[in-house]
Amino acid sequence: MTCTGRSLTLGCLLLLTPLLGMAGGNSLLIPATSRCALNTVPEAMNEALRACEHAASQGDLQAAYELGDYYYNGRRAPRDLAKALHWFEQASLKGHALAQHRLGVMFFRGEGVPANNVQAYVVLKMSAVNGEEEALDTADRVSAQMGREEHEIATQVLGQIFRDYLMELQTAGE
Template sequence: MTSLRTLARLIVTLPLLFLPGWLAAQSGNPLLITAEDRCGFERLDDASLPLAIERCLEAAEDGDSQAQFELGDLYYQGDRVEQDYDLALDWLEEASLQGHPTAQFRLGMMHYQGDGVDRNLTQAYIILKMSAVNGEDAAMDASDRIALQMNQEELQVATQLLSTLFRNYLEQLREEQLQGR
């Protein structure tokens, strides 16, 4: 009986997962289409790519952090477009400032590897720690591996900067809560 009930729930809820995307596609309203659907570059053929980039660019310029990440990743990878670390860096920084954990992870790794920027272990460590706090699982391990390569002074500077960032963030949250009451 339990498995029948589970199957019934699955039959009812599974179509609901696809309904928003389908409705958005039917209406033609780009605001209803998620950035992942607008910017799902890997699912597109080469002929559709320019239009997808254009739509994704519109969303990114409107502040959509997922679209910003998708563009940054597209230019970082360089598989479907010419690799451009400057563009990748710009879009990944935009998404990172909004707390996008995967963008922060990619950005931290760019600083670690020196991809398009000077290699900077301290900067990489800080960005990866922020990424980990925001939910990127791989960021904690990566930052720990980087810490092993840092000297004591670099680690101390990074720790102090992180403390300041978190303290400022908590103060900002507190102010927002007080204003919201």
């Protein structure tokens, strides 16, 4: 996709954001501010992890993303892709753009899951819709690896996701 085409696509999606966000306070954009103190001293790490897991299990999307990042990058503890996948999925299902981007990369690379270009592409496109600009470039890299059949499947899946979402918005406004 050209830069102009990408900008036009993103611009159209951003124009829809205020309309989509009006239904029941449902916003496509999730703010990304730090919730957990996972960069603490080693002596306090167990307590920080417990507090972050509690927040994430209570629905705090940023906490779930931070846990996924903590387990994914393995800087402060051994890398655990299964836990990273779990927490990225939890945040992704609720629209956290950064978590969706990381999850899409995991599907593309086959990190902790079997590589799946279609799933990677779909998740990366959703990340872009939710505001993660870098996801557009990553989706382009995935797209370059996909065959025609994979593109068709991904397009059908994305189309169904957006149709379902628009139906949900329409019924919420009634």
